[in-house]
Amino acid sequence: MLPLIAINALVVLGPSLLAVYYSFTDWNGIGTAKWIGLHNYIELAGDAEFRNALWHNILWTIFFLVVPMAMGLFGAYALTRIRRFRLLFRVAYFLPYIVASVITAAIWENLLSPDVGIGEVLHLNFLGSQTLALPTVAFVNNWAWWGFLVVVFLAAMQGVNPNLYEAAALDGAGPFRQFWSITLPSIQPTFMFLGLMTIIWSFLSFDYVYVLTQGGPAGATDVLSTLLYREAFASLRAGYASAVGMVMALISGVVVAAYLVIRKRKDWAV
Amino acid sequence: MTISRRNFLVLSGATALTPVLASCGGGSGSGGGLQYWSAFQNQQQQDYFKKERVDAFQGSAKVRLTVKPTDTIDRLTQTALAAGTGPDLVLTAGPAQVAAYADAGYLLPLEKYSQKYGWDSMLAPWALAASRVDGKLVCLPGGYETMIMIYNPATLEQHGWKVPTNRSEFEAICTEAKAKGLMPVASGNADWRPASEWWVTFALNHSAGPDAVYSALQGRTRWSDPVFADAINLLNGYYQQGWWGGSVDSYFTNTFPNLYTALASGKAVFMITGSWATSEILPYFGAAAGNDATWDWAPLFPLRDGVPAEVWDLGIGATLSVNAKSANPDAAAEYLNFLESDPKRQAQGIAEASLQPAPIQLSAADFPESVDERLVRLYTRLSNAATIGYTTWTFWPQQTDTDLYTNFDKVITGQLSTKDYLDGLDKVFQSELAAKKVPPAPAPSGPAK
Numbered sequence: 001m002l003p004l005i006a007i008n009a010l011v012v013l014g015p016s017l018l019a020v021y022y023s024f025t026d027w028n029g030i031g032t033a034k035w036i037g038l039h040n041y042i043e044l045a046g047d048a049e050f051r052n053a054l055w056h057n058i059l060w061t062i063f064f065l066v067v068p069m070a071m072g073l074f075g076a077y078a079l080t081r082i083r084r085f086r087l088l089f090r091v092a093y094f095l096p097y098i099v100a101s102v103i104t105a106a107i108w109e110n111l112l113s114p115d116v117g118i119g120e121v122l123h124l125n126f127l128g129s130q131t132l133a134l135p136t137v138a139f140v141n142n143w144a145w146w147g148f149l150v151v152v153f154l155a156a157m158q159g160v161n162p163n164l165y166e167a168a169a170l171d172g173a174g175p176f177r178q179f180w181s182i183t184l185p186s187i188q189p190t191f192m193f194l195g196l197m198t199i200i201w202s203f204l205s206f207d208y209v210y211v212l213t214q215g216g217p218a219g220a221t222d223v224l225s226t227l228l229y230r231e232a233f234a235s236l237r238a239g240y241a242s243a244v245g246m247v248m249a250l251i252s253g254v255v256v257a258a259y260l261v262i263r264k265r266k267d268w269a270v
Numbered sequence: 271m272t273i274s275r276r277n278f279l280v281l282s283g284a285t286a287l288t289p290v291l292a293s294c295g296g297g298s299g300s301g302g303g304l305q306y307w308s309a310f311q312n313q314q315q316q317d318y319f320k321k322e323r324v325d326a327f328q329g330s331a332k333v334r335l336t337v338k339p340t341d342t343i344d345r346l347t348q349t350a351l352a353a354g355t356g357p358d359l360v361l362t363a364g365p366a367q368v369a370a371y372a373d374a375g376y377l378l379p380l381e382k383y384s385q386k387y388g389w390d391s392m393l394a395p396w397a398l399a400a401s402r403v404d405g406k407l408v409c410l411p412g413g414y415e416t417m418i419m420i421y422n423p424a425t426l427e428q429h430g431w432k433v434p435t436n437r438s439e440f441e442a443i444c445t446e447a448k449a450k451g452l453m454p455v456a457s458g459n460a461d462w463r464p465a466s467e468w469w470v471t472f473a474l475n476h477s478a479g480p481d482a483v484y485s486a487l488q489g490r491t492r493w494s495d496p497v498f499a500d501a502i503n504l505l506n507g508y509y510q511q512g513w514w515g516g517s518v519d520s521y522f523t524n525t526f527p528n529l530y531t532a533l534a535s536g537k538a539v540f541m542i543t544g545s546w547a548t549s550e551i552l553p554y555f556g557a558a559a560g561n562d563a564t565w566d567w568a569p570l571f572p573l574r575d576g577v578p579a580e581v582w583d584l585g586i587g588a589t590l591s592v593n594a595k596s597a598n599p600d601a602a603a604e605y606l607n608f609l610e611s612d613p614k615r616q617a618q619g620i621a622e623a624s625l626q627p628a629p630i631q632l633s634a635a636d637f638p639e640s641v642d643e644r645l646v647r648l649y650t651r652l653s654n655a656a657t658i659g660y661t662t663w664t665f666w667p668q669q670t671d672t673d674l675y676t677n678f679d680k681v682i683t684g685q686l687s688t689k690d691y692l693d694g695l696d697k698v699f700q701s702e703l704a705a706k707k708v709p710p711a712p713a714p715s716g717p718a719k
Contacts, residue, residue: 028370031352031370114520125519125522128460128518217519218680218685219685234464235668236366
């Protein structure tokens with residue numbers, strides 16, 4: 001354990017504590033930092049760009065809690081109902097997840113192009129429009145993401161006692177009723193855990209947004225991580241960026257704490 | 271020999287950490303010779319630099335070139351300097367970054383080397399002025415650039431247009447071009463969001479004028495002044511008419527390759543860009559692209575009466591400094607002098623690898639015979655510029671610059687009024703001015719040489 005603890009202290013705990021410290025300074029990322037107390041947090045409270053990015057993160061989280069989770073549940077349940085080609089579909093669903101996000105984003109950027117892609121056919125500029133850009137980036141991210149949920153939900157569903165389905169079928173329950181009354185309650189810990197991780201990952205989301213739009217057009221897809229990146233490396237305001245990071249960590253911390261309370265009360269193993 | 275469980279764990283930890291810590295080390299002075307980290311646009315440029323600027327150096331120490339990725343070299347250098355190591359020669363993205371490094375004590379003052387090698391008389395005064403922090407010379411410009419207008423002569427000829435020399439001529443062509451379904455100005459920021467500042471630079475220097483910009487950079491005029499509001503309103507109007515990139519939505523998704531292609535094919539008329547584009551466009555014109563398209567350039571024109579006919583917006587694309595922790599600062603300065611001096615070497619770099627030259631006086635005689643005549647014309651006129659303008663990425667402090675291009679996108683999408691945009695910009699600028707973060711700027715008039 002000691003080597004792991006040492007490495008963790010060096011690359012995780014140390015930088016984390018430093019980030020807390022720097023969030024109370026005017027550090028530019030270079031040289032010494034000057035303590036400015038809560039100034040960064042006070043500025044954050046009145047920063048329209050921060051509010052805009054936070055709102056986009058909230059929309060992003062809602063989208064990923066609803067759309068891919070629903071698709072993942074449906075896809076997994078559908079796979080439990082078939083016997084042939086199950087492995088083929090699992091691989092097909094999972095494949096986009098293992099492709100590097102930069103490649104997936106670049107492919108979709110070309111596919112959606114308003115000059116030579118789907119955008120040209122539909123006369124829509126998906127990534128240039130203020131209203132379409134955020135849903136488009138979320139769609140591309142989801143394309144790569146939902147297959148992962150299928151595989152995890154499928155694994156959980158395969159652990160459900162098959163006798164329950166047989167009994168339900170004898171009682172006349174159809175597929176939807178079986179899903180609602182047997183499958184969902186049986187996989188509730190997995191469902192809740194993925195919901196928790198979805199919230200955390202949604203607030204950390206960066207790669208697809210950065211590759212496809214860099215937070216643009218005009219801030220239409222800015223999220224907290226792109227704002228943090230811009231403040232740290234473009235504006236050279238590492239102290240302020242650390243404060244943004246602290247807010248992100250706080251949100252994740254609250255979500256994890258809530259999950260742990262529920263988990264203890266419900267006595268879940270996951 | 272036996273080993274206790276406790277000692278085993280401690281040794282295991284040390285073994286695990288060794289490569290981690292080792293990877294943090296190295297840098298200045300290690301391994302002998304001078305360490306130099308650089309990044310290049312392409313392999314041809316890298317090979318040329320290695321041969322003509324590294325291997326050809328016959329100074330008191332051997333130079334060891336390490337090539338870093340273009341998009342991460344700044345952060346790698348910053349991390350290494352913060353760790354007390356890094357290369358002997360420190361490459362930065364511009365004066366704003368230099369100021370931060372100098373404040374942190376990472377850079378060696380270069381005054382004694384300036385006297386030794388005569389940099390005061392060799393380099394353009396504006397470039398030397400921009401290389402000082404708190405009055406101390408801490409860097410030299412690694413290369414300089416300017417804003418120009420690139421066009422396809424065949425496109426102008428086909429439609430009976432001439433290169434515009436003033437606002438009314440420019441607007442007349444843009445109006446006609448738009449009516450014909452052409453893109454008047456090939457522009458977009460999909461590949462590089464900060465590109466918006468290129469056109470803000472154009473508007474500020476050629477509408478408000480370099481005197482007004484200089485005055486504001488000195489803190490004597492506010493950015494909320496009507497002269498700047500007029501400039502931003504004018505530029506925003508161009509966007510709203512679809513002259514910049516076709517439409518506001520298209521502007522955000524136009525990529526540079528598509529824009530260069532449009533210029534070569536005659537679907538776009540002008541491109542207002544930096545001198546770096548003279549190398550980037552080459553694959554899209556002529557034999558390299560399988561077409562017979564050609565390109566040429568012209569200086570930018572005034573957008574308001576009273577602004578000089580020719581204003582050369584100068585920018586420093588990269589700077590070079592000597593690491594304060596260098597084990598061999600004299601050799602590092604000697605190599606710095608090698609990179610900056612000799613007009614023929616600078617001209618050869620332009621001709622053979624499209625390298626940005628150091629800001630020294632260049633004449634046509636300095637260029638090799640094989641050089642592209644358009645580049646000779648550009649750099650000889652530039653080095654004799656009578657009036658200079660100010661590129662925002664060189665002379666604006668870092669946070670103001672970031673707000674300048676980030677929020678300008680909100681002006682063209684209607685989220686922000688020109689007044690709110692400039693008020694916000696001025697607020698940030700005044701705070702950075704008070705914190706002495708504004709890079710020094712030379713006066714606009716007089717020879718730049």
